[in-house]
Every structure is written in C-alpha cells, then in structure tokens.
Amino acid sequence: MRYKTLKKNIDMKTILFLLAILIAPALYAQTTTVFLPDNHTLHFISPEPIQYVDISSKSLEGDLPLKNVCRIKLRDTSAKFRDAIITIAGEKFIAQYHLFPGNNLSPSEINIVPADTRPLDIAGIGLSQNQLYKLSLDLFASRPEKRLEKVNSFGIQGCLNHIYSVGDYLFLDISYHNRTNLSYTIEDFTFKVDDKKVTKASNVQSIELKPEYVLFPVPSFSKYYRNIFVIRKLTFPGNKILRVELREKQLSGRVVTLNISYQDVLSADTLPL
DSSP: OHHHHHHHHHHHHHHHHHHHHHHHHHHTTTEEEEEEOTTSEEEEEOSSOOOEEEESOTTEEEEEEETTEEEEEESOTTSOOOOEEEEEEOSSEEEEEEEEEOOTTSOSEEEOOGGGEEEOOOTTOOSOHHHHHHHHHHHHHSOOOOOOEEEEETTEEEEEEEEEEETTEEEEEEEEEEOSSSOEEEEEEEEEEEESSOOTTSOOOOEEEOOSEESSOOOEESSEEEEEEEEEOOOOOTTEEEEEEEEESSTTOOEEEEEEOHHHHHTOEEOOO
C-alpha cells in the first residue's frame, strides 16, 4: 500500500514538472533574453519616446539620457547580479526583456524592434511622435494640389496648400514665398482662434493653440519655405476664424497672418492610418 502511494506521489510530481516545462515558454513568450555586457551598461533604443520603465532588481538602476534611450547599469559593479526583468513602455507599445550577466562580446545597445513588443492601447494618447513624423513626411513629399487660402503682406505670400484629417489630428500644409530681396528670419508661428470681425466695443476672446507636431525646425528663408503643422481637431462657430501668424525676428518684424475658415477645416481630406 505504501509502495502504491509513493509511486502515485512520484507520478504526480513528474506530471507537474512536465507541465511547468510546457507552460514556462508560453509565460515568457513575450520576454526577450538579453545580456548585460562586461562594462555593466546597456542601452535600449526605442523607435518612439519612452513613457515608462520598470526594473525588477535592486542591483540595477536606469535613466533616460534621451527621450528614446533607456540606460541600464549596475548600482555596484562589485556586487553579484543574477537576472532581472526590464519593462519598457513607449507611446504605443510595451516590451519586456529578461536580463542576465553577459561578457565582453555582449552588445551594449539593444534596438527595440516590433517583434519584441506588444501593442499598447492607451485612451487619449493618439498618434505617436513617430507616426506623426512619417505621416507629415509623406504629405510633404507630395506636391500641393490645392491653394485653399492666400495672403500677401510685406512682399511675403502665404498659402494654405492643403488640410488633411487623420484621426483626431489636422495636418496643415503651409508655404511662404518671399518676393523681396531681404531674407526672412522666423521668430515663431502662432495659431489662434479669433473673432472674424473685431470692433473697438467688442471683447476679443482669443484662444491660442499649440501644435502637436512640426515637421521641420523653424529657420530663416530667402525665397521659399514650406512646413507641415499638426494640431488637434477643433470646432469653432462661424463668427470665428483660425489665424496662423508668421513673425519675423527683428525690431521692425514683418507679420504675415493667414486666415483659415471653418469651412476649410470641414473640407479637410481624410487620410487612412
């Protein structure tokens, strides 16, 4: 009787052990194995800004020297380190890495690739910076087919070439032609929702909008300048207008104001993601 009981217990332990072996790969299917090099510093390079990092071991510490780079290193190089789970979340993904001690052949840089990630759906995040960049660059590469609005001021012609709608965003394709012999050094752009008509007796309520993304940095230009500006979708009544002001960096700076009507916004072409 004792022999049968002992045999039954051994068989049960064997079954549980085999089940553990079978289940373990499924549990760690989304965890990529990496190694800490001999210099005790490892860099994870993300395709988009990193929002969150978790390190399971107190033997390690990390920081973000750049918005898309996570640096991991030992707190004490003389202390023993066994392993750790590193969790990194971007704007649209989450990735986990199982970190073990390595050697002098272990890479010091790890690129976070799609195969190592799982999609992360966070309400309110919208498009990632990487997605905004790619969409803006594609739009810039295409030739403007429309001229929705124009303005001429101080020898500068401003054009709203096109408006595109993508999800919760508006992509404004705007260009400027300098018809003078004086170069134009840009101080800044401002986007405001203002009243169409302003009288002395009226209370002007101006709402300034901050672009979510700008494709190129603001430079100076001699003859031609074009850029893609991304703002959140907005609605405003018919007595309001979206004003885009280009300001020159000089004491007698030239200001070019481009007015965008609500009808222009409603007529935006939709682009698929």
